Amino acid sequence: MNEDAALECVTKECCKNYMDLSNSFHDLADKVLVSKDIPAYMRLKVEGMLMLLSLPIDPDTCPFCTMAKLPDDNYNCADCWYAKMHNGKCASTDSDYQRLIGLQSELTYAINNYWTIKDTTEWNICSAKMKEAENAKFYKVGDIIKLTYLNYGSGRGVAPTPATVVITGLGYNTVQLFTVGFPNYYIDKQIQVQDVYKITEYEINTFVSAEVTIELIKRVVNLD
Numbered sequence: 001m002n003e004d005a006a007l008e009c010v011t012k013e014c015c016k017n018y019m020d021l022s023n024s025f026h027d028l029a030d031k032v033l034v035s036k037d038i039p040a041y042m043r044l045k046v047e048g049m050l051m052l053l054s055l056p057i058d059p060d061t062c063p064f065c066t067m068a069k070l071p072d073d074n075y076n077c078a079d080c081w082y083a084k085m086h087n088g089k090c091a092s093t094d095s096d097y098q099r100l101i102g103l104q105s106e107l108t109y110a111i112n113n114y115w116t117i118k119d120t121t122e123w124n125i126c127s128a129k130m131k132e133a134e135n136a137k138f139y140k141v142g143d144i145i146k147l148t149y150l151n152y153g154s155g156r157g158v159a160p161t162p163a164t165v166v167i168t169g170l171g172y173n174t175v176q177l178f179t180v181g182f183p184n185y186y187i188d189k190q191i192q193v194q195d196v197y198k199i200t201e202y203e204i205n206t207f208v209s210a211e212v213t214i215e216l217i218k219r220v221v222n223l224d
Contacts, residue, residue, distance in 0.1 A: 057100060
């Protein structure tokens with residue numbers, strides 16, 4: 001039995017696989033560091049986990065399979081010592097080798113589902129909504145804003161002239177719009193808001209019966 005020759009073959013092959021895997025992981029690490037967004041990072045994680053499943057379990061890394069293939073050797077698969085110790089030959093359904101292959105296949109499937117194209121699509125939608133919320137425009141009591149009507153609609157006459165108004169607090173989170181430079185109100189309506197320092201565009205739009213654009217003209221900064 002040419003054990004030494006078999007060992008020389010499998011150690012070289014296994015080391016080559018490990019070196020290739022090491023180089024691949026170094027390249028992957030460089031890519032991870034410059035991930036442009038979460039989907040890109042998650043795809044690289046999947047790639048890395050699949051690389052970890054590059055197990056040295058093929059016949060070229062098995063000393064027993066290699067001994068059986070060597071010429072002038074009395075070692076053969078039918079009498080494989082490893083097979084006797086591990087529930088049968090490699091091709092046997094109940095062998096430890098087949099169990100390992102099966103688990104590797106299941107884990108490959110699970111890893112591929114760890115992050116999918118659908119996840120990327122859904123996350124991009126979610127991310128856009130979060131960024132929109134983060135960048136949402138808020139107004140507060142004391143702000144001077146300009147209201148310009150949009151889509152006023154046919155049959156309703158000419159859209160009102162753009163108005164410059166000040167958001168005025170009346171107490172108890174109640175606000176009203178007053179025309180700048182005039183003592184009287186702009187719209188005879190008072191509304192309650194969630195926060196007088198974070199008044200939303202939606203809340204301002206409730207003052208009018210049409211959609212308006214809102215332009216911040218001046219903000220008074222309170223230093224107290």
